[in-house]
Amino acid sequence: MRLFEPLKLKNGVVIKNRFMKAAMSEIMGDHSHRPTPKLINLYKNWADGGVGLMITGNVMIDSRALGEIGNIVIENHHNLSLLKQWAMSGNSNGAQTWVQLNHPGRQSPKIVSKQPLAPSAVPLEGPNAFAFNPPRAMTISEIHNVIGRFARSALIVKEAGFAGVEIHAAHGYLLDQFLSPRTNRRNDQYGGSLENRMRIIGEIYFAIRKKVGSNFPVAIKINSEDYQAGGFSESDSLKVIQRLSEYGIDLIEISGGDYESPAMESTSSGPFFIDYAKKAKQLVSAPLSLTGGFRTVSGMEKALENSETEMIGLARPFALNPKLPNQIKNGKIKNINVEHLSTGINMLDKKMGSYIGLSYYEMLMNRIAKNKVIKPTKNAWIPLAFALRTQGISSFLPNRG
Numbered sequence: 001m002r003l004f005e006p007l008k009l010k011n012g013v014v015i016k017n018r019f020m021k022a023a024m025s026e027i028m029g030d031h032s033h034r035p036t037p038k039l040i041n042l043y044k045n046w047a048d049g050g051v052g053l054m055i056t057g058n059v060m061i062d063s064r065a066l067g068e069i070g071n072i073v074i075e076n077h078h079n080l081s082l083l084k085q086w087a088m089s090g091n092s093n094g095a096q097t098w099v100q101l102n103h104p105g106r107q108s109p110k111i112v113s114k115q116p117l118a119p120s121a122v123p124l125e126g127p128n129a130f131a132f133n134p135p136r137a138m139t140i141s142e143i144h145n146v147i148g149r150f151a152r153s154a155l156i157v158k159e160a161g162f163a164g165v166e167i168h169a170a171h172g173y174l175l176d177q178f179l180s181p182r183t184n185r186r187n188d189q190y191g192g193s194l195e196n197r198m199r200i201i202g203e204i205y206f207a208i209r210k211k212v213g214s215n216f217p218v219a220i221k222i223n224s225e226d227y228q229a230g231g232f233s234e235s236d237s238l239k240v241i242q243r244l245s246e247y248g249i250d251l252i253e254i255s256g257g258d259y260e261s262p263a264m265e266s267t268s269s270g271p272f273f274i275d276y277a278k279k280a281k282q283l284v285s286a287p288l289s290l291t292g293g294f295r296t297v298s299g300m301e302k303a304l305e306n307s308e309t310e311m312i313g314l315a316r317p318f319a320l321n322p323k324l325p326n327q328i329k330n331g332k333i334k335n336i337n338v339e340h341l342s343t344g345i346n347m348l349d350k351k352m353g354s355y356i357g358l359s360y361y362e363m364l365m366n367r368i369a370k371n372k373v374i375k376p377t378k379n380a381w382i383p384l385a386f387a388l389r390t391q392g393i394s395s396f397l398p399n400r401g
C-alpha cells in the first residue's frame with residue numbers, strides 16, 4: 001500500500017509512512033502551560049499505533065496571547081526537561097512529532113484576553129463572536145516581536161528534541177488574519193497587496209530557518225480559502241504556497257475555514273480540499289499534506305496514487321482510534337465513521353454544534369492519554385458532561401482548533 005511507503009523530504013529527513021496525525025488542541029497543559037504526564041502518554045500511545053508524523057495541537061508562542069485555557073506555551077527555556085520528555089514520547093516507535101506554533105490574534109477568547117492583538121481592529125462576526133473581545137491593531141514593533149517569538153519558540157522546539165515545527169497560518173488565527181483582506185485593513189508594509197499581507201509569514205519562515213538550519217523540517221498549515229466574501233481567496237492562497245515552496249518550506253498542510261465559517265469542522269465525508277490540492281500540485285514542488293475529511297482507506301490510497309498529496313492528514317479519526325495505521329496495515333479497518341453528535345434538541349445542536357464536536361474529541365484524547373478504551377457515541381450529552389466536569393462553565397466557549 002502506498003500509505004506505508006516512506007516519504008523523503010528534500011533535506012533528507014524520512015517520514016516512515018504517509019499517515020499524519022493533524023493538530024488537535026489537547027487542552028492538557030497545566031496552570032503554567034507545561035506538558036503534563038497525560039499529554040506525554042497520549043503521544044506515546046499514538047506513536048505505538050504506527051503513525052509516521054504527528055503535528056501537536058497548537059502551542060502558543062506568547063503566554064499573554066492564549067487560544068484557550070490548557071494550551072502549552074513555549075516562550076523560554078523554563079520547561080525544557082518536560083518538553084524533552086514530550087518530544088521523546090512523540091518520536092518513539094519511529095514516529096516524528098512536529099510542534100505546531102500559533103498566535104491566535106483576535107481569536108483569543110474573552111476569558112483569557114481583554115483586548116487581543118490583530119492586524120487591524122476588526123471584531124469577529126457570526127454565532128461565535130460573543131466569546132471574543134474586539135481586537136486592537138498591532139504596532140510594527142509588536143509585529144516584529146511576534147516574528148522573533150516564532151523563531152525563538154522554534155529553536156526551543158529543536159533543542160527539546162522534536163523532529164520539526166509547523167507554522168499555523170490557517171483557521172482564522174493571527175497569520176490567517178494577516179492574509180485575509182477582511183481582517184487586514186492595514187496600509188503599511190504588512191497590509192494591502194497580497195505581497196504585503198503575506199510578508200509576516202515570509203519573515204517568520206526566514207527567521208525560523210535562520211535559527212534551526214536547513215536540515216530541520218519547517219512546515220506550514222494554510223487555508224485553501226476562508227469561505228468568506230472578500231476574504232482570503234483560493235487564488236491568493238495558491239500564490240502564497242507557491243512562494244513558500246520557492247523559499248524552501250518542507251511541507252505544506254492544506255486546510256480551510258475559520259470560526260466565522262468553520263469548513264474544517266464538517267462531519268461530511270471528504271477529502272474536503274482535494275480540488276485545491278490538485279491545483280496546488282501543478283504549482284509547488286514542496287510535498288503536500290491534505291487534511292480534512294479522509295474517511296476511507298481507498299480514498300487515501302487514491303489521493304496518493306493520483307499524486308494529489310504526499311501525506312494524508314487525519315485529525316478526528318486519530319482521536320477515535322489511535323491504532324489506525326497498524327489496523328489499516330493488517331486489514332482490520334477500511335472505513336472510519338466520524339459521527340455527527342446530537343443532544344436530541346435541534347436548537348441546542350445548532351447553537352453548540354462546534355463546541356460539542358470539539359469537546360467530544362478532547363474527551364476521546366483524554367481517554368487515550370489514560371490508556372482507556374474508546375467507545376464512540378452519538379450522544380452529545382456525554383462530551384458536554386465531560387467538559388463541565390473538567391473545565392467548568394468557562395469551557396462553554398468556542399475557542400479551539
Ligand SMILES: Cc1cc2nc3c(=O)[nH]c(=O)nc-3n(C[C@H](O)[C@H](O)[C@H](O)COP(=O)(O)O)c2cc1C
Binds near residue numbers: 291294313357
Ligand atoms: C478537537 C480538535 C482540535 C483541533 N485543534 C487544532 C489545532 O490546534 N490546530 C489546527 O491546525 N487544527 C486543529 N484542529 C483541526 C484539525 O487539525 C483538522 O484540520 C480538522 O479536524 C479536519 O480534519 P479531520 O476531518 O481529519 O478531522 C482541531 C480539530 C479538532 C477536532
